[in-house]
Amino acid sequence: MVKKIRIGYAAFSHESNSFAYQPASLDKWREWGILYGEDIRAEYETSKASIAGYYGRLRDEADVELVPLVFARLMPMGPITVEATEFLFSEILRLVQEQGPWDGLLLPLHGAAVSDKYLDGDGEICAQIRDLVGEDVIIGASLDMHANVSQKIVEECDVVTIYQTNPHIDTYEQAVHCADLVLRTIRGEINPVMYLADPPLLVNILSQGTSDEPMAELLRAAQAQWQKPGALWVGIGEGYPYADVPEMGMTFLAITDGDPALAKELADAVANRAWELKVELQGSSTSVHDALQRADKASAFPVVLFDVGDNVGAGTPGDSTYVLHEARALGVRGVTQALRDADVAVQCHKLGVGATFTGEVGGKCDELHGAPFPITGVITSVSDGKYEETKPVHGGFRFFDDGPSAVIKSDDGFTILVTTYPAMSASLDQFRSSGVDPVQERIMVVKGVHSPRPAYEPIGKELIWLSTAGASTADLSTFTYKHIRKPLYPLQKDATYTP
Numbered sequence: 001m002v003k004k005i006r007i008g009y010a011a012f013s014h015e016s017n018s019f020a021y022q023p024a025s026l027d028k029w030r031e032w033g034i035l036y037g038e039d040i041r042a043e044y045e046t047s048k049a050s051i052a053g054y055y056g057r058l059r060d061e062a063d064v065e066l067v068p069l070v071f072a073r074l075m076p077m078g079p080i081t082v083e084a085t086e087f088l089f090s091e092i093l094r095l096v097q098e099q100g101p102w103d104g105l106l107l108p109l110h111g112a113a114v115s116d117k118y119l120d121g122d123g124e125i126c127a128q129i130r131d132l133v134g135e136d137v138i139i140g141a142s143l144d145m146h147a148n149v150s151q152k153i154v155e156e157c158d159v160v161t162i163y164q165t166n167p168h169i170d171t172y173e174q175a176v177h178c179a180d181l182v183l184r185t186i187r188g189e190i191n192p193v194m195y196l197a198d199p200p201l202l203v204n205i206l207s208q209g210t211s212d213e214p215m216a217e218l219l220r221a222a223q224a225q226w227q228k229p230g231a232l233w234v235g236i237g238e239g240y241p242y243a244d245v246p247e248m249g250m251t252f253l254a255i256t257d258g259d260p261a262l263a264k265e266l267a268d269a270v271a272n273r274a275w276e277l278k279v280e281l282q283g284s285s286t287s288v289h290d291a292l293q294r295a296d297k298a299s300a301f302p303v304v305l306f307d308v309g310d311n312v313g314a315g316t317p318g319d320s321t322y323v324l325h326e327a328r329a330l331g332v333r334g335v336t337q338a339l340r341d342a343d344v345a346v347q348c349h350k351l352g353v354g355a356t357f358t359g360e361v362g363g364k365c366d367e368l369h370g371a372p373f374p375i376t377g378v379i380t381s382v383s384d385g386k387y388e389e390t391k392p393v394h395g396g397f398r399f400f401d402d403g404p405s406a407v408i409k410s411d412d413g414f415t416i417l418v419t420t421y422p423a424m425s426a427s428l429d430q431f432r433s434s435g436v437d438p439v440q441e442r443i444m445v446v447k448g449v450h451s452p453r454p455a456y457e458p459i460g461k462e463l464i465w466l467s468t469a470g471a472s473t474a475d476l477s478t479f480t481y482k483h484i485r486k487p488l489y490p491l492q493k494d495a496t497y498t499p
């Protein structure tokens with residue numbers, strides 16, 4: 001019998017917002033689920049996430065055994081606590097050790113994991129795995145496009161791929177590339193070498209949409225480099241500006257077949273173009289006041305307002321009330337949004353459909369996201385907050401759980417979907433499963449910058465990004481960073497770069 005090629009996969013995946021109120025504690029990780037073995041396969045194989053891409057590439061290879069070890073994913077929030085870090089690291093290392101030996105390992109990490117123990121959580125787990133398994137095991141990491149890719153990750157892994165869309169709808173395809181390169185390396189067909197260019201540059205969250213210029217141009221530039229002979233993969237990490245770490249910023253990665261000089265040339269070519277576009281990469285937004293007035297006068301609806309400062313996908317509480325307060329002050333009616341408030345959700349479930357709720361909703365988690373919003377209205381729906389999205393969405397996920405939820409329709413024109421957990425706006429079914437059809441609404445307020453786009457772009461008659469305050473505000477000058485590089489453009493306008 002031919003000996004099988006054994007490839008294991010294990011990771012934790014977290015986008016850590018250094019400015020978020022809620023630490024990524026071990027309790028939170030357990031609440032979200034730490035999956036082992038076949039349970040990981042059951043959860044992810046039919047999704048469009050990275051792990052599904054590993055199966056997609058390797059499932060039909062008769063001589064390959066793909067072994068699920070441990071995987072934990074937690075929604076973005078504050079940095080990972082020391083206790084959680086030690087637990088996750090020890091579980092990954094234990095299973096890699098116990099179930100080896102390996103020919104390859106695949107790591108569906110995020111790339112913007114910050115821990116209270118290690119600023120570069122992703123780089124550190126790669127280093128500790130490398131120490132454990134030695135140089136002969138081929139290690140591939142597949143990262144989120146918000147990764148702050150460190151030189152350490154690139155040093156410790158043989159192959160790194162990064163999603164190349166934001167919103168992230170190519171997680172599957174990039175993981176296929178990662179698994180493919182790892183397998184071909186194990187088979188001795190290629191000899192990947194990587195180069196990471198990391199100019200002192202960040203791209204504002206508002207300019208991170210990959211179908212918009214100038215990011216679209218940069219991605220075309222990366223594709224053009226990838227087409228060159230000898231190139232195995234070329235791509236861009238946009239970085240995650242809310243992680244206060246030295247490697248925060250944009251990165252440009254090239255993998256070639258045994259040619260380090262070519263890898264540097266390809267990565268530098270894209271990095272140089274990004275540096276030329278640095279001003280255009282900083283984005284612009286509209287005040288809540290102006291956006292609401294514009295939306296109110298629109299001739300076609302729904303108008304979709306993006307609450308950038310309360311981007312749940314970036315680790316915020318999901319209970320920001322700035323837009324609601326401003327709309328009431330301006331007398332704008334017909335405003336619909338989700339708002340996280342676990343206590344109000346419980347009250348609504350007790351009161352039941354048809355009852356009237358009077359009280360304050362949202363604005364309760366911290367000081368950054370506005371004051372509680374008083375409301376009197378009829379409860380039109382209560383639900384368990386679970387829904388499914390089968391179309392491509394940000395991150396490739398399928399099953400959503402906002403926790404016990406309820407809809408309150410107020411006397412003065414507000415429709416609030418109250419959720420128990422912070423709720424992303426990634427799917428129209430979030431509302432439809434509670435009897436509200438966003439297509440029929442007037443002004444939809446969604447939480448996020450890019451993640452709502454696959455759902456809301458097709459239905460929105462106008463889309464406006466708001467300059468709201470909050471832990472994910474687009475105005476990075478409001479944060480006190482301790483660990484980032486200096487200079488870093490645009491925080492220091494005099495930053496210079498020569499590759």
Ligand SMILES: [Zn+2]
Pocket residue numbers: 144145146168
């Ligand atoms: Zn991301």
